[in-house]
Amino acid sequence: MPANRDDGPATGRLRPPGLAMLLAEARGIFEFNTSLLLSPLLMRAPIGDGHPVLTLPGFLASDLSMAPMRRYLKELGYDTHAWRMGRNTGGVARMQSALLDRLKEIHAEAGRKISIVGWSLGGIYARHLALQAPDMVRCVVTLGSPFANDVRATNATRLYEALSGETVEETSELQQAIAGDLPVPVTSIYSKSDGIVNWRTCVLRPSDTAANIEVRFASHVGLGVNAAALWALADRLAQAEGQFMQFDRSGPFAIAYAPAEHAQSA
Template sequence: MSEVLSSLRENAQTRIELAREPRPEEAAGAPPLRLLLGEALTLAEPLARKLRPPLDIVRSDNPQIVVLLPGFATHPLRMRYMARQIERAGHKVKNWGLGFNMGPSEEIFDHLSSRIDAVHARYGKQVVLVGWSLGGLYARELAKRHPDLVAKVITMGSPFSQSPYANNVWRIYQFVTGHSVAAPPIKANMAEKPPVETVALWSPRDGAISPRAACGLPGERDRAIALRCTHMGFSKSPEAILTVLRELENTSIS
């Protein structure tokens, strides 16, 4: 029992030290704190949704199989509204098959590899990966590992470019995951473009992730599309949802 308690104390101390690390110079590109505070307004989104007319969803002539990957510390339920709108357009939507996204590991990537392989086998066509924030990083890496299974990657506010510290949540990430944001427990080159069509959705109003990190540079993605939502709004903003639907409609399956 004493060994267990000692291990728990050591683990807790490591996480506290990671969360208390000095702010690196590379974090200078993080969004201003006023935008981070603005993320709280997203809590009112369910009420605002009731006050506006339903989204005008056009039935797709090019239905896709879509796998949604949630953001850091979020559950697939946070993307359920987006999933319903995508399904209204005639696409088939699957979640990632796990609960809360509490950080990467090779075990999680093994699960996700099996997940998209099973979805591909069931429907007989390549899937489109739509990843929000950290989920978008998973989507990019999965497409690199399995380009034969993935038709397209759409990231939403995902920090695949620039410094891993160019955001306002790196300390929280390090405390929760127990590892440095600059040293994830997987082999990955975040900025390297997957060998499939890759579209990056980003927003200058993002209060969590640097817009430059989510937009990326030419060569790190095929296209970048600027939206006007908050970081938390990527999964429920009408603008974001309609943009994802347009991208799905314009997806080519090899």
């Protein structure tokens, strides 16, 4: 692989995004406002079948951060659920029991398999839940989640370790499991202009039940309210249970998606 700015000069390890990209994360508010303006267009997405969707927020975020997404999905016909655990201060190992209990609660109430949408750290939780309880999970969609390659290549790693009490090295065996293939259909939505997470940590190994969708120019903090990302999410959730198709990049937001072969290259 040719050298690039994402790689360390001597170790070959991935680097977190640079300062310029980190500062550019402020454009997330623009992405949110754009989605509001484009809401009539977004409502042309496929209608849902009413199955439950659990949303898991990113590091330091709460259910409020994913409220616009849940409202959008609810209007499309899904039975949306928040995680109800307050602010996400991290801890993949520490949170696994409570997350599994929440999944079981929703499954018992709905009597149907649950799609899980995780933003950033929430996507890591989502992938772990699919490994723990594949019989309860319909599909997983992650947004800017660093689950593969060098997962330390984020601008939040040190703060995560300080607040969660867990280090990446301590949970390396768990991280390896999360980074592998899942027993359910999975889609990773990410952006190469992410200022928090190195995009290479978000790329799935392509398979018949896995898809990578790169959204051009999206920020990390705006990915969950980005119009093109929301359209892609709606497309993924609308697939019939037990079926999986690769993402069709045509449609009203076609210009925002990188070609499939480009999106899946590492």
